Amino acid sequence: MSxxxxxxxxxxxxxxxxxxxxxxxxxxxxxxxxxxxxxxxxHAAALFNLQEVGFxxxxxxxxxxxxxxxxxxxxxxxxxxxxxxSGHAAQIMALFxxxxxxxxxxxxxxxxxxxVTQMTQTIKRFGWSAKFVDMDDLAAVEAxxxxxTRAIFCESIANPGGYxxxxxxxxxxxxxxxxxxxxxxxxxxxxxxxxxxxxATLVVHSLTKYLTxxxxxxxGVVVDSGTFDWSASGKFPSLSDPEPAYxxxxxxxxxxxxxxxxxxxAIGLRDLGMTLNPQAAHYxxxxxxxxxxxxxxxxxxxxxxxxxxxxxxxxxxxxYAGLESSKYFDRVEKVCPRGAGSLFTFAxxxxxxxxxxxxxxxxxxxxxxxxxxxxxxxxxxxxxxxRQLDENQQRAAGADPEVVRVSIGIEDPDDLIADLDQAxxxxxx
Ligand SMILES: Cc1ncc(COP(=O)(O)O)c(C=O)c1O
Numbered sequence: 001m002s003x004x005x006x007x008x009x010x011x012x013x014x015x016x017x018x019x020x021x022x023x024x025x026x027x028x029x030x031x032x033x034x035x036x037x038x039x040x041x042x043h044a045a046a047l048f049n050l051q052e053v054g055f056x057x058x059x060x061x062x063x064x065x066x067x068x069x070x071x072x073x074x075x076x077x078x079x080x081x082x083x084x085x086s087g088h089a090a091q092i093m094a095l096f097x098x099x100x101x102x103x104x105x106x107x108x109x110x111x112x113x114x115x116v117t118q119m120t121q122t123i124k125r126f127g128w129s130a131k132f133v134d135m136d137d138l139a140a141v142e143a144x145x146x147x148x149t150r151a152i153f154c155e156s157i158a159n160p161g162g163y164x165x166x167x168x169x170x171x172x173x174x175x176x177x178x179x180x181x182x183x184x185x186x187x188x189x190x191x192x193x194x195x196x197x198x199x200a201t202l203v204v205h206s207l208t209k210y211l212t213x214x215x216x217x218x219x220g221v222v223v224d225s226g227t228f229d230w231s232a233s234g235k236f237p238s239l240s241d242p243e244p245a246y247x248x249x250x251x252x253x254x255x256x257x258x259x260x261x262x263x264x265x266a267i268g269l270r271d272l273g274m275t276l277n278p279q280a281a282h283y284x285x286x287x288x289x290x291x292x293x294x295x296x297x298x299x300x301x302x303x304x305x306x307x308x309x310x311x312x313x314x315x316x317x318x319x320y321a322g323l324e325s326s327k328y329f330d331r332v333e334k335v336c337p338r339g340a341g342s343l344f345t346f347a348x349x350x351x352x353x354x355x356x357x358x359x360x361x362x363x364x365x366x367x368x369x370x371x372x373x374x375x376x377x378x379x380x381x382x383x384x385x386x387r388q389l390d391e392n393q394q395r396a397a398g399a400d401p402e403v404v405r406v407s408i409g410i411e412d413p414d415d416l417i418a419d420l421d422q423a424x425x426x427x428x429x
Pocket of ligand 1: 086087088089112114115155159184186187205206207208218219220370371
């Protein structure tokens with residue numbers, strides 16, 4: 001089921017799923033199996049040659065994971081999706097078919113700290129590199145692109161500050177220079193923002209966050225729009241040229257809009273093995289069924305808490321893009337009209353010491369390195385999630401040393417405000 005005429009609330013429950021043909025089970029079963037019996041030798045050969053689509057081995061495909069792939073692809077308006085073992089795995093899986101030693105990716109300065117480290121340090125081991133630019137400076141984005149650039153990467157709502165990227169404007173630059181735009185849509189989810197509608201080629205998610213929604217799963221997904229012409233420039237030989245491991249098959253020529261998805265499964269998961277397990281897929285499917293309800297409440301609560309914090313004299317500033325005072329306020333309507341998410345930072349008077357006292361004094365908020373949970377969460381990003389960055393990188397990312405990051409949950413907002421009130425009193429006493 002992938003009919004785009006159904007509404008979001010219907011698709012988040014039904015897309016990709018049908019009653020189990022063997023048993024009639026209404027919920028998607030957890031297919032806890034490693035392998036699948038072939039009908040005969042010809043069937044096995046056809047599957048291994050990619051001449052027939054089916055299940056071989058759960059490192060590549062699994063029926064529970066396949067339902068999740070179709071569900072997320074549908075919600076994002078993509079052609080196909082590949083689930084992975086984490087959000088970070090999804091980022092590598094998105095870049096893998098595009099990059100080669102000596103190639104680079106132009107990335108936003110406003111990213112999750114772990115992604116900054118992945119892009120500055122770890123990808124160097126593959127011979128790849130990243131150029132960091134402020135995505136609000138479109139001329140700088142274009143100027144950073146060179147002959148060896150293979151993609152542009154940003155977050156829709158950036159962690160930790162909740163800043164919003166003008167996706168259409170960045171996609172126009174990507175189009176002009178003939179490169180795919182990859183958008184990490186983790187903090188927005190497809191309920192608040194659908195990057196493909198703004199011109200993104202690929203969308204990546206950490207399923208770990210709002211999509212599962214309750215801090216119970218680690219997972220990721222790459223969604224392909226199916227719209228990029230991988231053969232036009234000669235820059236993406238993994239997708240356009242004969243693949244030796246499949247007897248010279250050309251992914252783009254053979255699979256058209258599903259080329260990236262098939263490559264992700266048949267090469268990426270097969271050889272890198274960053275596979276999502278069926279249990280995790282099941283929990284994520286259950287989480288997605290209530291995505292719109294949760295996101296509405298996350299946004300309502302975040303707005304109320306941010307407004308309260310902003311008027312409090314013990315707080316210097318609040319970065320929530322849903323506040324009229326935010327420089328990104330005008331982008332909410334354009335990029336994520338259902339709301340600016342529930343992730344933002346605020347600066348406590350008294351700097352780092354007050355931040356730490358505040359965190360230690362909270363009762364409802366949990367002090368954890370996660371976001372997108374039903375529970376409200378808090379962390380001091382500069383000393384944790386963004387610790388590997390130098391101070392300039394921290395400030396550019398929005399993880400200034402004097403701010404704490406909150407991920408506002410779906411509890412009673414008055415309780416959250418009361419908790420912040422008592423903790424601020426202790427922190428600034
Ligand atoms: C915006 C964003 N993208 C990606 C990731 C990485 O996801 P995972 O922890 O599932 O690898 C995170 C983790 O916090 C994140 O916040």
